Amino acid sequence: MTSSTNPDPQRETQAASVYQARLQQYTKQAEQLGERSKLLSNFRGLSFGAFVISAIGWMTSDSPAWPVLTVVAGAAFGCLIVAHSRVIAREDTALRWRQVNDDALKRVTSGFKELGLDGAEFRNPIHPYADDLDLFGKASLFQLINRAHSKFGQSRMSAFLMNRCPGSELAERQAAVRELTPLLDFRQELEALSLHTATPLGETSSGQGSKQRGPKVVDPEPLLAWAESEPKLILQPALVVAATVLPILTCGWIAFAFFKGWHAITWIGPLLVHAILLLTAQGYVGSVFGAVSSHQGAFLRFGPMLRLVENAKFESQVLSELRRVTQVQGLTPSARMRSFERIVSWFAFPHNGLVYPFFDLLFLWDFHCVFALERWQRETGKQLRTWFQTLGEMEALSSLGGFAYDNPDYAWPEVVTDRTCFEAKGLGHPLLRERRVTNDVCIPTGGRALLVTGSNMSGKSTLMRAIGVNVVLAQAGAPVCATEMIVSPLNVRTSMRMSDSLEQGVSHFYAELRKLKAVLDACGGEVPVLFLLDEILHGTNSRERQIGARWVLAELIRNGAIGAVSTH
Numbered sequence: 001m002t003s004s005t006n007p008d009p010q011r012e013t014q015a016a017s018v019y020q021a022r023l024q025q026y027t028k029q030a031e032q033l034g035e036r037s038k039l040l041s042n043f044r045g046l047s048f049g050a051f052v053i054s055a056i057g058w059m060t061s062d063s064p065a066w067p068v069l070t071v072v073a074g075a076a077f078g079c080l081i082v083a084h085s086r087v088i089a090r091e092d093t094a095l096r097w098r099q100v101n102d103d104a105l106k107r108v109t110s111g112f113k114e115l116g117l118d119g120a121e122f123r124n125p126i127h128p129y130a131d132d133l134d135l136f137g138k139a140s141l142f143q144l145i146n147r148a149h150s151k152f153g154q155s156r157m158s159a160f161l162m163n164r165c166p167g168s169e170l171a172e173r174q175a176a177v178r179e180l181t182p183l184l185d186f187r188q189e190l191e192a193l194s195l196h197t198a199t200p201l202g203e204t205s206s207g208q209g210s211k212q213r214g215p216k217v218v219d220p221e222p223l224l225a226w227a228e229s230e231p232k233l234i235l236q237p238a239l240v241v242a243a244t245v246l247p248i249l250t251c252g253w254i255a256f257a258f259f260k261g262w263h264a265i266t267w268i269g270p271l272l273v274h275a276i277l278l279l280t281a282q283g284y285v286g287s288v289f290g291a292v293s294s295h296q297g298a299f300l301r302f303g304p305m306l307r308l309v310e311n312a313k314f315e316s317q318v319l320s321e322l323r324r325v326t327q328v329q330g331l332t333p334s335a336r337m338r339s340f341e342r343i344v345s346w347f348a349f350p351h352n353g354l355v356y357p358f359f360d361l362l363f364l365w366d367f368h369c370v371f372a373l374e375r376w377q378r379e380t381g382k383q384l385r386t387w388f389q390t391l392g393e394m395e396a397l398s399s400l401g402g403f404a405y406d407n408p409d410y411a412w413p414e415v416v417t418d419r420t421c422f423e424a425k426g427l428g429h430p431l432l433r434e435r436r437v438t439n440d441v442c443i444p445t446g447g448r449a450l451l452v453t454g455s456n457m458s459g460k461s462t463l464m465r466a467i468g469v470n471v472v473l474a475q476a477g478a479p480v481c482a483t484e485m486i487v488s489p490l491n492v493r494t495s496m497r498m499s500d501s502l503e504q505g506v507s508h509f510y511a512e513l514r515k516l517k518a519v520l521d522a523c524g525g526e527v528p529v530l531f532l533l534d535e536i537l538h539g540t541n542s543r544e545r546q547i548g549a550r551w552v553l554a555e556l557i558r559n560g561a562i563g564a565v566s567t568h
Contacts (some may be wrong), residue, residue, distance in 0.1 A: 018184070026098035030317035040084040047077040075553050079162035091475055096192040104188075107144060110408050111435045117217075118143040122158040128518065132494035133468045134431065134533070135161050141469060142429060145192045145478070147399040149198040151217050152392025154319035157399055160476040162356075164527070167489050170415055171395070173477035176318035178412070180401030186312060187398045189407075193305045194395055199271055228383030228519070231374035232284060233367065243367035246274065250362065273506040285366045288373060292344050300344055303337030305391050310334050322390050333387050335546055336380045343372045379451040400478045410479035413470075414486045419564055420446030420528040422467065422490070429466040430473070446528055446560040449553060453567055458527075460566040461496060464532045467564060468492055471530055490530035490562075497534075512536065516552055523559035531556055531563030 006243050038495055051073035055066045059068035106112050121143030124130055135158075142161060149152045163174055198217050233239060250270040292300075307327065310333055314320050326333045328484050346369050360366055370413060404410065407430070421444050428438040443450065470480040495515040516536065523531050536549050553565060 015108040015408075016105060019101045019108065022101040022125050022188075023105060025100060026094050026101065030091055030094040030098055033087055033094055034187070037084065037087045040080060040087055044077065044080045044084060045179055047073055047080055051077050066567040069134055070146070086327050092196070097188065097193045099195060100188050100191045102257050103147075104402070104406070105111070107402075110371055110509075110512045112144045112318075113139045115143055117146055117149070119146060119158055120130070120152065124161075124162075125221045127162060128522070129468060129472070129492045129532075130162055132496040133472060135472070141431065141472070147187070147194075147195040148395035149191070149217065150388075150392060150395060152388045153194060153395030153399075154217065154392075156389075156392040156396040160396055161472055164475040164489065164491065164493045165477055167415065167417060170475065170477060170489075172316070172318050175316040176314075176397050177400040177404060177477050179314060179316045179319060180398055181404040184405065186308070187402055189310045190305065190308060190395065190398050191402075193301070193308060194391075197301045197305070222291045224385050224388070225230065226288065227377055229381075231376075231377050233281065233370050234374040234378075237366070240371060242277070243364045243371070244276075247363045250274065254374040262467060267523075270419050271361055274364055277364065278360065278366060281367065281370075285370055288337065288370055292373065300337075300341045301342050302391065303334060304424055306337050306387060307334035309391065309394055317395075322394055325390050326387055333383075336376070340376055340380070343369065346372070366565065382443070386458070392531075397477075400476065407479060407481070409483075411485050413474040413480050413482075415474065416486060416488050417476060419444075420488050420490075420560060422471065422484045422487050422530065422562060424467075424470065424480070424485040424487075427466055427485070428481045429462055430469060430481040439461070439466070441467060445511060446562055449531075449557060450564040452564055453568065461534050464496065464564050464566060466535060468494060468530070468532050470518055489523060491526050491527045492530050492532075494532045495519055495534065496532060520552065520555055523556060523561055529556065529559070529561035529563070530567075531561055533563065533565045535566055541556070 005009045051070060052067055054069035054073050057063070058070050073386060105113055106114055118140055119136040120136055120138075122130075124141070130136060134140050142158065144158050145161075146154065150159050252268055275556050311325060312323065312328055314321075314323065346365075410430075423442045423444060425440050426438045427441050428436045439462075440449070454460050454462060466481070470482060470485065471490055471492055475486065475492075476488070495512060518534075519529065519531050521531070533552070535550060549565070549567075556563065
């Protein structure tokens with residue numbers, strides 16, 4: 001029995017109104033902070049100009065007013081730098097919250113196909129069902145569900161869709177997703193912070209009229225490779241002593257020469273020693289700085305995500321365990337990441353290009369930054385991958401929670417283990433909204449199959465994809481596009497889309513045979529097979545096709561599988 005339905009207009013209005021209100025709030029906030037940033041930028045320029053003029057006046061005039069003006073202008077310039085950086089950070093936060101709600105609004109108004117992250121990099125042509133069920137790529141299930149912007153988060157989200165969650169863990173994951181569903185502020189803050197790790201400042205897309213650009217996902221492997229390696233400079237005691245003592249001796253010598261009235265050329269000797277030390281370590285220092293601050297310091301932005309997870313209070317076992325995992329050997333992730341951020345902020349001083357070379361030459365600043373980073377590396381580096389994996393798991397679970405929040409009329413499936421079955425009422429395809437057709441589907445025991453018939457364009461393939469996609473959702477721990485659903489653990493296998501390959505010498509017919517063989521080979525395992533076969537063996541004549549199709553279907557049913565087969 002089928003009935004044509006559209007999404008509940010009231011539900012869509014409620015979800016859209018929440019996101020629309022938030023979108024307007026953060027758009028206005030970002031605009032106000034942008035105006036304030038421009039004003040502070042102008043004042044910074046004026047104060048710096050005043051500082052330069054007063055400094056010149058101090059050097060060329062004996063008036064006692066010039067030193068005072070120089071100090072005041074310099075202090076004002078420093079204060080304005082601090083104030084401006086805070087406003088820029090707040091503006092950046094508002095921009096990212098605006099994008100989070102703009103993306104959320106697209107998901108509940110059928111605009112999700114415009115989102116930048118579609119998971120195309122996870123497409124695998126030999127996966128048992130991913131391509132047939134549109135899990136990745138344009139207008140895919142991943143594009144609709146995913147809220148993760150980190151590499152670990154997206155990888156974990158793709159794993160949720162491509163791998164069945166074991167029955168012993170599925171109920172716990174579902175409980176975690178249920179707990180996250182109403183936590184809108186937590187989920188959106190996690191997404192905004194994740195977006196902050198992926199997109200450099202100023203590259204956030206606007207929610208009002210500007211073209212969206214997909215955020216660039218940062219690969220954390222260079223950082224992890226450095227963190228998990230052994231330090232080098234700090235293991236050289238002579239170098240540590242030299243980098244500590246030489247600046248003190250050099251500053252003392254320069255001060256002594258200055259007060260003695262000696263020519264500045266007398267400073268060259270000590271500074272030349274400093275320059276030689278810096279040049280010998282330049283390559284290693286550059287590699288360390290590149291590892292920890294690639295993509296404009298995006299790695300530094302994982303700290304707030306860790307702090308958010310660390311401070312959250314959860315009831316479900318999965319989420320509580322994720323919080324506990326971050327507490328390794330008494331290390332607090334947020335505190336260790338704040339320490340990391342503070343050290344790298346010292347390292348970021350090179351961006352002040354006019355001042356830094358002289359400062360570094362005098363104080364050997366690069367060495368002290370590397371020493372501090374390597375101490376952090378020894379104490380914390382081995383735990384970093386665990387923290388990234390925890391954040392990735394949390395992002396994937398939060399994505400499923402957001403999907404559930406956007407679709408409160410979807411059912412939470414009941415998973416049974418005492419029989420092989422798939423039973424659903426009001427089953428629809430989650431990627432369709434305006435023209436969704438729902439069906440009641442019942443396969444109560446193993447060894448049974450549905451025969452789906454109808455003319456071309458009648459929706460046979462869509463019905464079978466709806467079955468497959470909703471089983472994938474159920475076994476990922478998410479709600480399903482149905483009013484009710486009972487399902488047992490199933491090993492999904494499909495043969496729906498076929499493509500030949502001239503390069504590999506594979507015909508369309510042979511490609512289908514390989515898929516059918518993979519479906520048959522999956523039978524006989526611990527988990528029963530759910531097969532979805534769309535007009536099988538249509539690359540041969542009618543008589544051989546019927547014989548082959550009957551044999552394939554008989555073998556599947558004999559092995560206790562369930563599924564659906566379409567035909568004209």
